[in-house]
Amino acid sequence: xxxxxxxxxxxxxxxxxxxxxxxxxxxxxxxxxxxxxxxxxxxxxxxxxxxxxxxxxxxxxxxxxxxxxxxxxxxxxxxxxxxxxxxxxxxxxxxxxxxxxxxxxxxxxxxxxxxxxxxxxxxxxxxxxxxxxxxxxxxxxxxxxxxxxxxxxxxxxxxxxxxxxxxxxxxxxxxxxxxxxxxxxxxxxxxxxxxxxxxxxx
Amino acid sequence: xxxxxxxxxxxxxxxxxxxxxxxxxxxxxxxxxxxxxxxxxxxxxxxxxxxxxxxxxxxxxxxxxxxxxxxxxxxxxxxxxxxxxxxxxxxxxxxxxxxxxxxxxxxxxxxxxxxxxxxxxxxxxxxxxxxxxxxxxxxxxxxxxxxxxxxxxxxxxxxxxxxxxxxxxxxxxxxxxxxxxxxxxxxxxxxxxxxxxxxxxx
Numbered sequence: 001x002x003x004x005x006x007x008x009x010x011x012x013x014x015x016x017x018x019x020x021x022x023x024x025x026x027x028x029x030x031x032x033x034x035x036x037x038x039x040x041x042x043x044x045x046x047x048x049x050x051x052x053x054x055x056x057x058x059x060x061x062x063x064x065x066x067x068x069x070x071x072x073x074x075x076x077x078x079x080x081x082x083x084x085x086x087x088x089x090x091x092x093x094x095x096x097x098x099x100x101x102x103x104x105x106x107x108x109x110x111x112x113x114x115x116x117x118x119x120x121x122x123x124x125x126x127x128x129x130x131x132x133x134x135x136x137x138x139x140x141x142x143x144x145x146x147x148x149x150x151x152x153x154x155x156x157x158x159x160x161x162x163x164x165x166x167x168x169x170x171x172x173x174x175x176x177x178x179x180x181x182x183x184x185x186x187x188x189x190x191x192x193x194x195x196x197x198x199x200x201x202x
Numbered sequence: 203x204x205x206x207x208x209x210x211x212x213x214x215x216x217x218x219x220x221x222x223x224x225x226x227x228x229x230x231x232x233x234x235x236x237x238x239x240x241x242x243x244x245x246x247x248x249x250x251x252x253x254x255x256x257x258x259x260x261x262x263x264x265x266x267x268x269x270x271x272x273x274x275x276x277x278x279x280x281x282x283x284x285x286x287x288x289x290x291x292x293x294x295x296x297x298x299x300x301x302x303x304x305x306x307x308x309x310x311x312x313x314x315x316x317x318x319x320x321x322x323x324x325x326x327x328x329x330x331x332x333x334x335x336x337x338x339x340x341x342x343x344x345x346x347x348x349x350x351x352x353x354x355x356x357x358x359x360x361x362x363x364x365x366x367x368x369x370x371x372x373x374x375x376x377x378x379x380x381x382x383x384x385x386x387x388x389x390x391x392x393x394x395x396x397x398x399x400x401x402x403x404x
Binding site: 047048049050055057058061068072172182183185195 | 259263267374384388393394
C-alpha cells in the first residue's frame, strides 16, 4: 500500500491537530505517512489563490474554531503570540534533517508544532529552530552551523522543491492529506479519511 | 432552551446535507430549528467577501468532496445540471409560506432541496418553484398567483430582511448553524454541533 502524503504548514493550527492524529490513524490501517511541510502562503500564491482567513469576519470565526476543534480532538492548544509565525526556518530544517538524519525529521516537526501551539515558542526565530534541531540530533553540527545551513542554498532548494510538488498536487490548504491520489483538506476530514483507509464508504 | 438557527442557500450542497440532519439532531436534544434560507452570494457581497469556490483548483476539489460527503452521510445526491442555481425564487417562496402557511415552509424547503440535489429539477425556474409551493398548500392561490407573489415587493422585502439578519450575524457560508450565539460553519461541524448540544466538550 502506498504511503499517505501529509502536507501542512508549521503555523497552521489545523495542520498541528492533524499532525497529532495522522500517524496513528495510518498505522492502524497498515500505512506510513510522509510528512511534507510547506509554506502555505507561497503555495497559494503559486496557485493564484488568496491567503486564508484574511477577512476579519472569518478570522474571528476561525480563531474560535481553532480552540473548539482542539478541545473536540483532545489536543493541548493555545493561540501562540504573534500568530501566524513565519515558518521557512522550521520547514527548511525539516528537509535538512530528512536528508541527513531522517529518523529525526518527524520528531523534530512534532517538537516545533508542540513548541509553538502548546508552549508559545517563537518558531519564526532561526536560533529557536536551530536549538530544536540540536535537541534531536548532533549530526548537523553546532547551533551556529545549523543556522548557516538554514540560510544556505541547499535548504532553500529542498523547501522550494517541496512547495513546487505541493502546487503540482493542487494543495491549497493545511492540512492536506493525499491517499492514493485522493485529497482530503482539513482536519475535519478525519472521519472520511478513516473511512477511506478502512476501505468502507466515504 | 433557545431554538437553533439554520442558515443555508438552496443551491448549497453542504446546506442540503445539513438540512437532512439538523432537525433530527436538534429534536434529540429537545431543541427546535428555525430554517433561514438566504442568498449566500448577496450575504458575502455585503460582508465584503468573495464568492466561494470560484477558483478552478478549489472547484475541482469541492465537486469531488460534495459526492464523497454525501456518501459519508448516507444522503442521496448528484450534482445538478446548471449548478449553482439562482435561488431567489425558492428563498422568497419560503418566506411567503413562513408568513402565510408556516407549517408548509420547511416541507417546501425540503422539496426544493431534494428536487434539486436528487432529481436535478431546475429550481432557478419560477414556475417550478410555484408548482412546488402548490404541492404543499393552496393557501397562496393559483400557480400564476404564486408567481406574482414571488415577484412582488413583500416577498423581496422578507428575503432581504433575512439576508440583512444573516449579515449581522456574520453568516459567511452555507450551512451556518447558530446555537446559543455560537456559530458552526459547514456540515463537517456536525460532530462538534452534536457534542455542544449534548452539553459535552466540543
